[in-house]
Amino acid sequence: MAGGEPPIGTQAMLSLDGLRALIEALAERGYQVLGPTVRDGAIVYDEVAKLADLPSGWTDQQDAGRYRLERRTDNALFGYAVGPQSWRRFLHPPIERMWRAHRTEDGFAIDATAVEAEPSKFAFLGVRACEIHAIAIQDKVLVEGPYVDTGYQRRRRDNFLVAVNCGQAGGTCFCASMNTGPKVDAGFDLALTELLDESDHRFLIEVGSVAGAEVLSALRHHAASPEDIAAADAVVARTAGSMGRVLDTKGLKELLQSNPTHPRWDDVAARCLSCANCTMVCPTCFCTTVEDHSDLTGQTAERVRRWDSCFTADFSWIHGGSVRPETKSRYRQWITHKLASWIDQFGTSGCVGCGRCVTWCPVGIDITVEAAAIRATPATSTETDHGRT
Amino acid sequence: MTEADPFVPLPYRVGRVRRETRDITTLELAPVTGVRPDYRPGQFNMLYAFGIGEVAISVSGDPAVPGGYVHTVRDVGAVSGAIAKLKAGAMLGLRGPYGTPWPVEAAEGNDVVFVAGGLGLAPLRPAIYRVLARRERYGRVVLLYGTRSPPDILFRQELERWRRRLDVEVLVTVDRADAEWRGNVGVVPKLIARAGFDPNGAVAMVCGPEVMMRFTANALHASGLALDHIYLSMERNMKCAIGLCGHCQFGPDFVCKDGPVMRYDRIADILTVREI
Amino acid sequence: MEGLERIVLAHPFFAGLEAELGPVVSGCARNHRFNPGQYLAHEGDPADEFFLIRHGKVALEILPPGQSPVVFSTEGEGDIVGTSWLVPPYRWRFDARAVELTRAIGIDARCLRDKCEADPRLGYEMMKRIAPILEGRLGDMRLQMLDVYGERAR
Structure with a gap:
């Protein structure tokens, strides 16, 4: 190994054993290493301590409303697309206690600091390009606005991201349409491309940060040859060319925002169960609600924050009723927010093309199909709402 | 958490309470510690009733009067009902002030x-x-x-x-x-x-x-x-009041931070769209 | 121009009326003064006159049996009271009571109807002045019917 740390942009080769060493090196540096594991028939992000924890030889078959794990003919460790979860689960957890309060002689006291957990230093292994973009989008929403989500900011701090360039596209993937993949371009510490043939199983590893360089310098690696780099590029190119879905984003924002009364909303509402699955699996959905509880004696109280969904009746409740009682308006809100008003709000689409909402919709509603349907027959002026008196 | 954590209410004590109508009550609120921040007409606070919940209520007092806030609450639900029933000396939690103000300065020189x-x-x-x-x-x-x-x-x-x-x-x-x-x-x-x-x-x-x-x-x-x-x-469901919870979206706007005071020409089109 | 014609044409309802229609309209007009509590009209009576309010305030009300009268609108300076004279059977459909001292121009409905029949140009002119008022009141009634300040179901 050469002395000093490899500069950012360095591409090197790592063996399977090198990957094992990477996991250990991260653990040694105090990171909680989280990566893909197989559980309950799905790829689930969980703690990873050794190579055997990774989904060796598994792939996923995904389509609208369908997800199946299947055996591969090889032992690829990252030979699947994405599972139901995203890293949001760790950075923006589904349930979080915000604070506790207790009665005092003259009122009550709120104890925010007692709730603060020991901050975890997360290392995420196997982060896909779409997921890096999703994290960047949540950063925009939760940290880069006028108000900061302090909990998210704390959990996001000192993350170590080991990205993986996708070796195959899932059946519902459309990152190529959203310019969010399949190749990772920024926002990672180290990026892997899995290279696998009959004779060899190794990784092209690219340095994306100073922290990444430091970790790589501690691993046994060797320089990547032009052939290695070409092989890695070929992997990504093949993935890019085999996207399961396509979403035409040209003028999509204006298209959706100018069609709030399109008949397609009735059509999708007839299928949509308003179950909120799409919002639970989406890596960028950030909506939350809070619940205030007190104990039976009324002496202590707490506020708990939970993921919420624009598909619930309570979501838009103002005294007396829900602003969006109908499924069609909830679906319209979701897709219009995701693909259109998100751009007004945060300067970026809220969709990264990961396909999870398509796969995990129990009735197979497909965001790319719905957007295309609105595009196919934009509403005529006679279909606009004439509600103003 | 840092001192400025926007999710943590600060303690305020109820001063004078005035029953305005059958179901509307005005409360004067003073900070238990420190001073009330300056606010602008049209802004609102999130008021927290211990163990029950939080609700967005506009400030109804005179911004020139120092000391505390004045809020006028209508009893329409569990939280607003609990706040409306508070007596002088009671404590509640408060986050704010939030939101856009009325254009009182911009209107100078005009009717x-x-x-x-x-x-x-x-x-x-x-x-x-x-x-x-x-x-x-x-x-x-x-x-x-x-x-x-x-x-x-x-x-x-x-x-x-x-x-x-x-x-x-x-x-x-x-x-x-x-x-x-x-x-x-x-x-x-x-x-x-x-x-x-x-x-x-x-x-x-x-x-x-x-x-x-x-x-x-x-x-x-x-x-x-x-x-x-x-x-x-404008009024919409609010949980966080700081643009992070998503509830108050009204088209591309968040009522909590792009509103509540909104210019009509910017919202006229979506104001008449059902269930937007 | 006679005094009455001047007063009639000064009312917003007739604002901008063609000069030659002035005498035609004011030929059907007379002046009224209602003290507080006096009625301009009673429900069921022939709608043989309508009123251009010059100042004061008139409550339009309906009396449900066993209850006190319900005021559903008040009209004041610049408003008109009475539209039932336009359509058969030409009968008042509410009571109109002066809340305060009210001065008004009364327009003889039969007189004006006959002149409108004789001169469709006058008839159309009247319709163009009354239709916006009816449309506006219909909108107001809708808003009122919504009871937007009332309690909503929890």
Whole structure:
């Protein structure tokens, strides 16, 4: 190994054993290493301590409303697309206690600091390009606005991201349409491309940060040859060319925002169960609600924050009723927010093309199909709402 | 968490409590420690009743008066009901102030038309105080107030005091009344034609139920006001009040941070879209 | 121009009326003064006159049996009271009571109807002035009916 740390942009080769060493090196540096594991028939992000924890030889078959794990003919460790979860689960957890309060002689006291957990230093292994973009989008929403989500900011701090360039596209993937993949371009510490043939199983590893360089310098690696780099590029190119879905984003924002009364909303509402699955699996959905509880004696109280969904009746409740009682308006809100008003709000689409909402919709509603349907027959002026008196 | 954690309410103590109408109460709130931050007319706070929950309530007091906040609450649910029932000396939690203000400075030099419906007079009251405190900076000042019936009239003494002034035109109307009522009966937009103001350049600040605001904005526009001189205070479900929870989205806007006070020309199109 | 014609044409309802129609309309007009509590009209009576309010305030009300009268609208300076004279059977459909001293111009409905029949140009002119008022009141009534300040179901 050469002395000093490899500069950012360095591409090197790592063996399977090198990957094992990477996991250990991260653990040694105090990171909680989280990566893909197989559980309950799905790829689930969980703690990873050794190579055997990774989904060796598994792939996923995904389509609208369908997800199946299947055996591969090889032992690829990252030979699947994405599972139901995203890293949001760790950075923006589904349930979080915000604070506790207790009665005092003259009122009550709120104890925010007692709730603060020991901050975890997360290392995420196997982060896909779409997921890096999703994290960047949540950063925009939760940290880069006028108000900061302090909990998210704390959990996001000192993350170590080991990205993986996708070796195959899932059946519902459309990152190529959203310019969010399949190749990772920024926002990672180290990026892997899995290279696998009959004779060899190794990784092209690219340095994306100073922290990444430091970790790589501690691993046994060797320089990547032009052939290695070409092989890695070929992997990504093949993935890019085999996207399961396509979403035409040209003028999509204006298209959706100018069609709030399109008949397609009735059509999708007839299928949509308003179950909120799409919002639970989406890596960028950030909506939350809070619940205030007190104990039976009324002496202590707490506020708990939970993921919420624009598909619930309570979501838009103002005294007396829900602003969006109908499924069609909830679906319209979701897709219009995701693909259109998100751009007004945060300067970026809220969709990264990961396909999870398509796969995990129990009735197979497909965001790319719905957007295309609105595009196919934009509403005529006679279909606009004439509600103003 | 840091000291400035926007999710953690600060303790405030209830001072004077005033029962305004059958279901509307005004509370004076003073910070238990430190000083109340400055706020601008039209802004709101998140008020927390211990163990029950939090609700967004506009400030209804005079921004020139230091010390605490004044909030006027209508008992419409578990949280607002609990807050409305608080007695002097009780504690509640408060986060804020949040949201966009009424354009009281931008309106200087012009006629000002306040149009309030029902409890909508409360979020407008700080702007009325501010304008009256600097009365010389404005043209004609008109306050049009509509509510359900004579016993529902909010801030009645104040309305009468303002009406006695010679430099404010105050018109009040109710939706229904018996023959005892000597005042106007009819909807508040109907008062627009009766009020004396110059629509050219006049700035209107409108607060009330959304349908009332829609009708009023149309009537103001029909009377000659420019769309971008009409401001409405919107209401949507709010959990965080700082643009992070997603609940209050109204088209591309978050009512909590892009509102509640919004310029009519920017929202007129989606205001009439059902269930937006 | 006679005094009455001047007063009639000064009312917003007739604002901008063609000069030659002035005498035609004011030929059907007369002046009224109602003290507080006096009625301009009673429900069920022939609608043989309608009123242009010059100043004061008039409550339009309906009396449900066993209850006190319900005022559903008040009309004041510049408003008109009465539209039932336009359509058969030409009968008042509410009571109109002066809340305060009210001065009004009464227009003889039969007189004006006959003149409108004789001169469709006058008839159309009248319709163009009355239709916006009816449309506006219909909108106001809708808003009133919504009871937007009322309690909503929890």
